[in-house]
Amino acid sequence: MENSVLHLENADIYQRDNLVLSKVNLKIDTGDFYYLIGKTGSGKSSLMKTLYGDLRLQRGTGTIVGFDLKKLKEKDIPFLRRKIGIVFQDFKLLNDRNVFDNLEFVLKATGWKNKEERKAKINEVLEKVGMQKQYYKKTFELSGGEQQRVAIARALLNDPELILADEPTGNLDPKTSLEVMHLLNEIHKSGKTILMATHDYQLIVKFKHKTIKVEAGELFEVAQQAKV
Numbered sequence: 001m002e003n004s005v006l007h008l009e010n011a012d013i014y015q016r017d018n019l020v021l022s023k024v025n026l027k028i029d030t031g032d033f034y035y036l037i038g039k040t041g042s043g044k045s046s047l048m049k050t051l052y053g054d055l056r057l058q059r060g061t062g063t064i065v066g067f068d069l070k071k072l073k074e075k076d077i078p079f080l081r082r083k084i085g086i087v088f089q090d091f092k093l094l095n096d097r098n099v100f101d102n103l104e105f106v107l108k109a110t111g112w113k114n115k116e117e118r119k120a121k122i123n124e125v126l127e128k129v130g131m132q133k134q135y136y137k138k139t140f141e142l143s144g145g146e147q148q149r150v151a152i153a154r155a156l157l158n159d160p161e162l163i164l165a166d167e168p169t170g171n172l173d174p175k176t177s178l179e180v181m182h183l184l185n186e187i188h189k190s191g192k193t194i195l196m197a198t199h200d201y202q203l204i205v206k207f208k209h210k211t212i213k214v215e216a217g218e219l220f221e222v223a224q225q226a227k228v
C-alpha cells in the first residue's frame, strides 16, 4: 500500500449538487503513467479538481500523496499542492512576468528562502524542459508549446510525488503536442508518476500507457490505445 500515491475507493465526484462520477475506484502507484480519457463533459476535469483539492470529496474515500481527501481543509491545500505538480491546458502562467520570475514566484510561495538555491532549482527545471536559454522572456513572447514547457518546469519545482496534467496538449497543434508529450514521457522515465487527462488519440496511439476511461458517470480501466 505504501507504494500507492493515489487511492480512491467508491469515491463520488460532484460538481455542486450534480453527481458527475459515481463509485470511482482507482489506484495509482509510484512510477505509473495513466491516461484519463473520456468525451467532453464526461468528468475528467471534475476528477482532477477533486484530486488537487478544488472540489471536495463528499462520499467514498480518497488518499493522495499522503493526504486524506475527505478530511482535507482549506489550510491543507497549499501543502497538498507542494507534493503534486499540476499542468493545465491553458498553462496558467503569470503574463506580467518573465519565465524566471514565474518560477521564482512559486518557490518563494513554497518556502524557498535562499536566493542561490532558488536560482539553481530554476536552472535545473528549465534545463529539463529545454527552456534554460529563454529564462528572461515574458510569457507572451513564447509560443504555446514553450509556455507549456515552462508550466511543466513549474510543476517540477518541488519534486512532486505525482503530476496531474489536465489536457496538457489541448491548446497545441499536433506537432507541438508530440513534442510536449515526448517531454512528459522523458519525465516519466526519470521516475515521475503521471496522470494525464487527454482527448488526443494521436498521443494515445503513439505513446502507450495504461488507460482509464470515464463514461456514463463511471470510471474503468480500458485497453491501451482505447478510443476516446
Ligand SMILES: Nc1ncnc2c1ncn2[C@@H]1O[C@H](COP(=O)(O)OP(=O)(O)OP(=O)(O)O)[C@@H](O)[C@H]1O
Pocket: 015, 016, 018, 020, 038, 039, 040, 041, 042, 043, 044, 045, 046, 047
Ligand atoms: N462549475 C460547475 N458547476 C456545475 N457543473 C459543472 C461545473 N463544471 C462542470 N460541470 C459539469 O460537470 C460535468 C463534467 O464536466 P468536466 O469539466 O469534469 O468534464 P470533462 O470531461 O473534463 O470535459 P472537457 O473535456 O470538456 O474538459 C459536465 O456535465 C459539466 O457540465
